[in-house]
Amino acid sequence: MTRYLVQAVPWRLTIAATGIIVGLMTLVARWPAVMWPLQGTALGLIAGITAWASDEPAAQVVDTLPRPLWWRIAARAAVVPLVLGTWIACLLVARSRLPDHFWFFVLQAAGMAGLALAVTTWRRGRGVAEPGRAFAAIVVPTATALALARPFTQQLPVFPVWPSEDWHTSRTVWAAVTTGSCVILAAALIRSLRKA
Amino acid sequence: MTTTATTARTGSALGQLTAMELRRYATHPLFIIGVLLTVATTVGRPDQPSSGFFNAIVPAAGLGILGLVAMAAQTRKAATLNRAAGVTPVPERVQTAALALTALLPFTVGLLWVAWAMWAQHHWPVPDNGFPFGPAGDGWTFAALLGEGAFSALGGPLLGIVVGRYLPQRGTAPIVAVLLVAVAIVFQGIFEPLRSVRVIMPFTYWGGPIGVEGDDMRMLLLSGSPGWWAAYLGCLCGLAVVAALWHDPSARTPALRLVGGALFVAAVVTCLLAMFTGVEHTLVNPLPSGA
Numbered sequence: 001m002t003r004y005l006v007q008a009v010p011w012r013l014t015i016a017a018t019g020i021i022v023g024l025m026t027l028v029a030r031w032p033a034v035m036w037p038l039q040g041t042a043l044g045l046i047a048g049i050t051a052w053a054s055d056e057p058a059a060q061v062v063d064t065l066p067r068p069l070w071w072r073i074a075a076r077a078a079v080v081p082l083v084l085g086t087w088i089a090c091l092l093v094a095r096s097r098l099p100d101h102f103w104f105f106v107l108q109a110a111g112m113a114g115l116a117l118a119v120t121t122w123r124r125g126r127g128v129a130e131p132g133r134a135f136a137a138i139v140v141p142t143a144t145a146l147a148l149a150r151p152f153t154q155q156l157p158v159f160p161v162w163p164s165e166d167w168h169t170s171r172t173v174w175a176a177v178t179t180g181s182c183v184i185l186a187a188a189l190i191r192s193l194r195k196a
Numbered sequence: 197m198t199t200t201a202t203t204a205r206t207g208s209a210l211g212q213l214t215a216m217e218l219r220r221y222a223t224h225p226l227f228i229i230g231v232l233l234t235v236a237t238t239v240g241r242p243d244q245p246s247s248g249f250f251n252a253i254v255p256a257a258g259l260g261i262l263g264l265v266a267m268a269a270q271t272r273k274a275a276t277l278n279r280a281a282g283v284t285p286v287p288e289r290v291q292t293a294a295l296a297l298t299a300l301l302p303f304t305v306g307l308l309w310v311a312w313a314m315w316a317q318h319h320w321p322v323p324d325n326g327f328p329f330g331p332a333g334d335g336w337t338f339a340a341l342l343g344e345g346a347f348s349a350l351g352g353p354l355l356g357i358v359v360g361r362y363l364p365q366r367g368t369a370p371i372v373a374v375l376l377v378a379v380a381i382v383f384q385g386i387f388e389p390l391r392s393v394r395v396i397m398p399f400t401y402w403g404g405p406i407g408v409e410g411d412d413m414r415m416l417l418l419s420g421s422p423g424w425w426a427a428y429l430g431c432l433c434g435l436a437v438v439a440a441l442w443h444d445p446s447a448r449t450p451a452l453r454l455v456g457g458a459l460f461v462a463a464v465v466t467c468l469l470a471m472f473t474g475v476e477h478t479l480v481n482p483l484p485s486g487a
Contacts, residue, residue, distance in 0.1 A: 016371070031386075034381070038378060137269055137369065140374065141264070144374060145261055148257040148261070149258060152236070
């Protein structure tokens with residue numbers, strides 16, 4: 001599995017994007033009130049990194065080999081602990097300068113990574129070779145635009161920052177995203193196991 | 197006669213390609229999300245202390261940033277289709293020109309947003325302690341909104357064509373978008389040492405509740421000339437088209453070189469004028485934010 005992992009994951013892109021997350025969170029930690037949109041942008045990158053790692057450019061060949069889809073998904077999902085670990089490290093280092101909602105921020109990252117993993121696994125199971133590229137092209141800029149524009153902050157705070165914002169609703173939304181992603185991922189993996 | 201026939205054919209190919217690319221762009225999920233976000237800002241009364249001014253970030257992000265990634269994907273797809281076709285039916289430069297004309301669609305949406313923002317400014321005037329204030333008249337307001345709301349909507353997709361042509365690798369366009377946002381936030385005018393040079397960025401603010409000692413929401417009006425800044429952004433958009441066309445070796449004619457050179461010189465001059473003319477230094481609204 002390690003050999004497959006080393007060769008299959010786009011490491012240069014993964015490391016570059018992870019480095020950008022660290023840079024963005026450094027700016028957020030330095031000037032939280034001004035730079036907060038970069039927190040949502042970094043969360044978009046977490047989904048992007050997970051999605052890019054799910055692509056199988058040689059799917060036409062690889063899908064005919066004995067290794068089942070779930071095995072390859074499990075190997076490629078190794079980027080998730082890497083990127084979540086980086087995120088948590090950023091949060092811990094900057095903890096004193098960020099709003100006191102550590103576990104909420106962890107939930108946001110888990111939701112983003114889970115969503116990317118669920119969508120790309122589902123589409124890989126349907127025979128799409130590179131679902132990550134298309135998904136990342138949507139989720140990264142959309143997260144960035146939502147973080148900048150902050151529409152409907154009263155009704156649906158996606159990336160809350162101020163104490164007056166509705167953190168409870170936001171927590172519910174992110175918990176629903178994470179749970180829904182886990183359900184979709186489980187369904188896709190069970191489907192893959194049955195096929196195998 | 198042959199030249200006339202070839203020109204007519206190229207013209208007709210450009211028209212057909214533009215129509216096709218426009219249809220593809222209009223139905224791209226990122227464009228639809230951007231339009232919905234932009235339209236959402238026009239529903240109801242805007243932020244009271246600045247009317248629609250602070251909403252300019254929405255078309256810039258929704259049509260510009262999303263447009264960058266959408267257009268890069270569309271450019272890459274067009275190049276892939278051309279490669280798959282083997283002998284290309286039209287030169288790359290015609291395809292690039294069609295994509296550049298397609299960018300007029302988000303620009304039009306941006307212009308409509310600017311028209312709404314100008315109307316909102318008159319319909320719901322900002323209070324005396326709001327923004328803009330003092331020397332910022334209608335012309336100043338229009339130029340700033342044009343640059344922030346409309347030229348961002350044009351420049352993002354045009355930059356997307358450049359990225360799609362030169363850097364078609366996986367993940368490049370979203371990462372360019374993220375880096376652009378990070379740099380633009382640093383240059384938005386919050387940090388005093390960067391205020392005069394902030395106009396080099398394709399998006400920046402011209403004031404707002406930046407605050408002073410003792411009143412952290414006090415409205416400031418930042419230095420520079422938004423009119424020249426809008427002209428500078430127009431030059432940047434032109435340079436993006438030239439750079440995208442340059443990717444096709446057959447398009448590298450002396451005329452294109454001349455246009456590129458002229459636009460570069462104009463961009464430098466207008467940027468310097470945006471920096472050193474207009475409002476001389478940061479102005480503080482004489483009325484406190486809570487008044």
